[in-house]
Amino acid sequence: MKQKTKNDILMGNSTSRKVFVTINTILLITITFITILPIIHIISLSFSSTQAAEGGLVGLLPVQFSLKAYESILGKTSFYKALMISVKRVLIGVPFSLLCTILVAYPLSKEKNKFSARKVYVWFFIITMLFNGGLIPTYIIVKSTGIMNKIWALILPSAVSVFNILILMNFFRELPKELEEAALIDGAGHTSILTKIYLPLAKPALATLVLFIFVFHWNSWFDGLMYINNIEKIPLQTYLQQILTMPDTRFMSADQLQELGNASRRTNNAAQIIISTIPIMIIYPFLQKYYTTGLVLGSVKS
Amino acid sequence: MIGQKINANRFSHRSNYSQSKFKKQLPLHMMMLIPVILVIIYCYGPMLGILISFQDYVPSTKGFFYSLINGKWIGLDMFKYIFKMPDFPSIVWNTFFIATMKIVAKIIFPLIFALLLNEVKRSWFKKSVQTITFLPYFLSWVILGGILLEIFSPRTGIVNQIIGCFGMEAKYFFGDPKTFPYMLVLTDLWKDIGFNTIILLAALTSIDPTLYEAAAIDGAGRLKQTLHITLPGISSIVVLIAILGLGNIMNAGFDQIFVLYGPSVYSTGDIIDTYTYRMGINNGQFSLATAVGLFKSVVSFVMLTISYWIANKYSDYRIF
Numbered sequence: 001m002k003q004k005t006k007n008d009i010l011m012g013n014s015t016s017r018k019v020f021v022t023i024n025t026i027l028l029i030t031i032t033f034i035t036i037l038p039i040i041h042i043i044s045l046s047f048s049s050t051q052a053a054e055g056g057l058v059g060l061l062p063v064q065f066s067l068k069a070y071e072s073i074l075g076k077t078s079f080y081k082a083l084m085i086s087v088k089r090v091l092i093g094v095p096f097s098l099l100c101t102i103l104v105a106y107p108l109s110k111e112k113n114k115f116s117a118r119k120v121y122v123w124f125f126i127i128t129m130l131f132n133g134g135l136i137p138t139y140i141i142v143k144s145t146g147i148m149n150k151i152w153a154l155i156l157p158s159a160v161s162v163f164n165i166l167i168l169m170n171f172f173r174e175l176p177k178e179l180e181e182a183a184l185i186d187g188a189g190h191t192s193i194l195t196k197i198y199l200p201l202a203k204p205a206l207a208t209l210v211l212f213i214f215v216f217h218w219n220s221w222f223d224g225l226m227y228i229n230n231i232e233k234i235p236l237q238t239y240l241q242q243i244l245t246m247p248d249t250r251f252m253s254a255d256q257l258q259e260l261g262n263a264s265r266r267t268n269n270a271a272q273i274i275i276s277t278i279p280i281m282i283i284y285p286f287l288q289k290y291y292t293t294g295l296v297l298g299s300v301k302s
Numbered sequence: 303m304i305g306q307k308i309n310a311n312r313f314s315h316r317s318n319y320s321q322s323k324f325k326k327q328l329p330l331h332m333m334m335l336i337p338v339i340l341v342i343i344y345c346y347g348p349m350l351g352i353l354i355s356f357q358d359y360v361p362s363t364k365g366f367f368y369s370l371i372n373g374k375w376i377g378l379d380m381f382k383y384i385f386k387m388p389d390f391p392s393i394v395w396n397t398f399f400i401a402t403m404k405i406v407a408k409i410i411f412p413l414i415f416a417l418l419l420n421e422v423k424r425s426w427f428k429k430s431v432q433t434i435t436f437l438p439y440f441l442s443w444v445i446l447g448g449i450l451l452e453i454f455s456p457r458t459g460i461v462n463q464i465i466g467c468f469g470m471e472a473k474y475f476f477g478d479p480k481t482f483p484y485m486l487v488l489t490d491l492w493k494d495i496g497f498n499t500i501i502l503l504a505a506l507t508s509i510d511p512t513l514y515e516a517a518a519i520d521g522a523g524r525l526k527q528t529l530h531i532t533l534p535g536i537s538s539i540v541v542l543i544a545i546l547g548l549g550n551i552m553n554a555g556f557d558q559i560f561v562l563y564g565p566s567v568y569s570t571g572d573i574i575d576t577y578t579y580r581m582g583i584n585n586g587q588f589s590l591a592t593a594v595g596l597f598k599s600v601v602s603f604v605m606l607t608i609s610y611w612i613a614n615k616y617s618d619y620r621i622f
Contacts (some may be wrong), residue, residue: 017524024418028431031415035435035492038449041460045452056463100337107330108622115330116323121338122622128341129621130610131603133348134595135575136582140354141347144366157344160337166622190329219442222557226583237444244448245561266458273448280440288436291500 046270053266069271082239093155093217101164109172153227171205208290355593380593397573400554403487405547412498436496447561482567509535545613549606574598
């Protein structure tokens, strides 16, 4: 008789086990396909000809392969403008938010005997996690600080994220205390301890935060809708929200839609969805890795 | 910040020690200056703004504070009004109903999914399944909303074409008040299943493998091992997720609903957040919308505090 491996003993090796494994695999593949099919369909739609899309011929593969939708989108100034606003938002917003996170996480990572006001600040930030003024007061405050219609309206109100601060603060706290002690004895101040010791050691945590903040800024659309009234200055996701999901067009009758939508509407929309997803797709593998490790650390710690 | 300085000065005559300590810590205070100012303006400012729900607020060109100080105070009249509003019970119920269903669905289905995935021994397969199901989590609701409205479109969407092939009539899933809340739950599950599964898988892998070996030697099959080791092993994390979900009972998902809904499904799909947006931003009823928002914030605050407290007591979960 064949020697049983440890795996066989644990998992069993009977017929029923084999049946289970087969069914399980089929089930998992089905779930996975259901999750991804809508996205594959949209990709195919974007690469199909308008006739095929309108005729309802597109399933999971492009029909009558065509790049027309992409050509017409890339030539569309409104799309291009919105894309540039999003790029600008990311280029200013990510460093700014990261800086704010570092500047709070470092002091809060100190023990109480090194920073006696720590507890006061901790509560100062916790309260903002538990309670907020709500939509309208926030809108009024943003309006009265005079940043409406400026890129700062998309950056300043969300610059300090308590969640991100927590991640970095916990990372700082794990660093060996001896490094800081040694630097203090050598006469280093807080600024040099932070920039020369903490930040270089915290590169993995900082990379995680850059990804988090990047995704946040790239995906945000509601602040663009609230704080930017000038259609020329809205970021990409807000622009997409306006053209993809505006309720007034969705609840028109079929005839009205036919009149309104020139034939290329569906493929164009699909192409716009795909283009705006590209940055996320590119960093997706990194994102997943960091999210996974971050979550594993977070949940197993206790 | 200023408070700190005053404190330090007041006690300085008592001991020079505390003053020198403060001096030493001054750089730490200074570092936080900009973020603290931002939080005061954009987080605490709106908390002050809540006052307008006790006012008959009329925005003036002279700024928020001018309007606030010169506004007409009406006490609790606005709250008396909203509690009598015919829409109010339904938006509160919708919020509560959709949020609860989402919390339950996002525990049960990821749990089943994680248990099934845990049985897979080929790591490449496990990883590919996880990678693919995790993808929608990173896309914004605008993108996902665009995709969903396209595939569920009553006239041209692929879902209705497939249904048509089976001889069934096309259905407007996002336009029918009966199906709308369930569509919200399903599509939310679609977005987040990968994310929630990863948390549970992490908990599954942290179960001591010697327990399984011992059970196998005692003759327990895979099903018995799952029932007596796996499930008790992750019960604490499942309970933790459920408790933390309690704090979100008032958040039925603004982004998702906003991109998917329309007037025809207001009766079952309108939640407190979307109602606040429409009343406040679209209709300019600032005081009314703020009062509704305040109702939500207060309930959320109570639920969050309770859930964090239980979580802390139950499993050492701490925010800071």
